[in-house]
Amino acid sequence: MMGLSLSRMVAVLAKEFTQLVRDRLTYAMIIGIPVVQLLLFGYAINTDPKHLPTAVLVQDQGQFSRSILGSLQRSDYFSIDHVARTPEEMNKLIERGEVQFAITIPGDFTRRVVRRDKAQILVEADASDPAATGAAVAALASLPAEGLKHVLKGSLATINPAADPFEVVVQRRYNPESITSYNIVPGLVAMVLTMTLVMMTSLAMTRETERGTMETLLSTPLRPLEVMVGKLTPFVVVGIIQATLVITLARLLFGVPMAGGWAALILGLFLFIVGSLSLGFLVSTLARNQLQAMQMSFFYFLPSILLSGFLFPFRGMPEWAQWLGSILPVTHMLRVVRGAMLKGVGIAEAAPSLGALALFVVIVAGIAVKKYRTTLD
Template sequence: MSGQSSSKGGASSRGRASGGGGAWNRILAVLTKEFIQLTRDRLTYAMILVMPIVQLMLFGYAINNDPRDLPTAVLVQDHGPMARSTLSALVNSGYFKIVQEAGSPADLDRAIARGEVQFALTIPADFTRRVVRGDQAQILVEADASDPAATGGAIAALASLPRTALTRDLARGQLGAATQAASMGADRDPFEVVIHRRYNPEAITAYNIVPGLLGVILSMTLVMMTALGVTREYERGTMESLLATPARPIEVMIGKLAPYVVVGLIQTVVILVLARALFAVPMGTGGMGGWAALVLGVVLFIIGSLSLGFLISTAARTQLQAMQMSFFYIMPSILLSGFMFPFRGMPQWAQVLGSVIPVTHFLRVVRGSLLKGLGLEDLWTSLLALAVFVVAIAAAAMSRYRRTLD
């Protein structure tokens, strides 16, 4: 009996040992299989590794909520020492960078309306004379305040400009007695900075964010819906059935994308109606020219987004890959287009990269037509960029589509 017990105990211990070793072998086999799967699905896991790096680079280097060196146009009608000191103090503040010298108020108005500059400074012809006499001298600073976050820091810096700009002139005794006495008594500044916030004088954030949402929403829905929809057809094998019909490949593509054009137009109308009804976003200030630019920009952007989604579907083998590739496009579109963060607050390399993204140009069209009342003649560069994007992406999608069918 004791011999049988010992033999059974030995067999039991060997079975446990064997079972434990078998479990580790099975785990090792599954682990090996997963590593093999990683090598087969390189695109998905490469994007998983690349995405954190891209996010780190964008948030660490490109995002800046306190933009400096904002492009500024100046109209200097007084070339005296006081005007030169004021310009030097403006540049030394770090918030302003003079990039253009206008010849007339119309040039200033055109530059700030088209988005060529963020600020426009006017120093009147009698500036020095009024400062010397203590006769309420003024300078005018016009700001493109359609994005309050982009101009807030610079406008705040202007508060100290009258006291710092003429410090040397005050020390040298170049100011009049009345002005020196007022400055020494700290009851009045040598001159006044008149700030004119254009396009959004009350600094309402919704005026900038809500029109920008149009580009983000269209990108998220149209690109992703198209990429997932076409990829799903390949996964289920129904695309081959469609191609077996008398319909040509180009006809199949147009037929599949046309409904999404209608979806995009409906989304646009809904967003614009709600923007006006709920947030009182200004609209129609540019008349028929502004609406023509907006409609053309919307149509180009919808077609370009659908073409991009179709191009993604030709590269993705699964719906998961299609979704990941769509996010890889959508994330930079949100961060680098000027939707969430000031475009001019980013470093130069980030601005160049953002200029390649179609959402950047679409936002300029939407905000320019709605908030500034700009028309085709003012927004043609952004519209041209959208047209080039449509042609390039559509050509690449069709080329890739034909190769995929072969």
């Protein structure tokens, strides 16, 4: 038996380091993933979202109402971005997800405050994501004491000073009991499809290249789009089965409400499945082997999980992170599935997210077909 040789081990070690450096994708993953995780967790992730978009319906134009609005504006939690004219307009804003809060100051607010006659303001919160509204709702507890302290002077301040001048009535819409599973479980539809379809497609296509069966396809008169459709259609069925299974179990095991919105949900699922498969096809045209395909797929999963609003409140992230998250199809699929299941939104209300998913399909599928045609040549 030959003895160990330090020079031979050093030679093997040098060879492995050289191969690692030459594999640019693996080298980029080694450096890129820790950097991306550090930046996302350090800068983008925030479990205490502030400056949440808020709509107000002011039916009392008195000084007290202006003081309440000023107090809300000074708050770190509320950003008054919309002034509604009717209750119907307020309802549409919160239903479409354009605002997190809708605040109504009734027409008799001033009169009731002066008389100490149980004055109230209504705060409607989009509680489909309890983590996004919890801290802001808790901050409303101080509004009755702070909102009017600069305008209640003289005799008005001496009338029953121990009692609050008004009451804040909070209505948690879509998830009144703040059940976390109502937000997380519907989101799993998008995450399961993302994790399985992108990776399954990219690995399946790359495996054919490694085994040489792709060369047989390249020698046939098949067109790139024909190959793409033929290869992806079985996975469309797989995606439909997975989505149906998750939605069914969400209802049976977790009691997630089914508010309706089936048309928007079905259309969104179809676009998202096709988009995910197209992305997997595109990855397979870029990867040289299955390991690279898996690495590239994982590099897509990481921001999809962290920047889409699945685990952390989307509006809690800084603007640059929200901009990046808006590029990801998972973000828009989450809005569609949660909106359909919890709010019952239709195609019209979900149109912005459905349009984004359709655009993603067109762009990614087009690039994938072009890359595959280049491979043919």
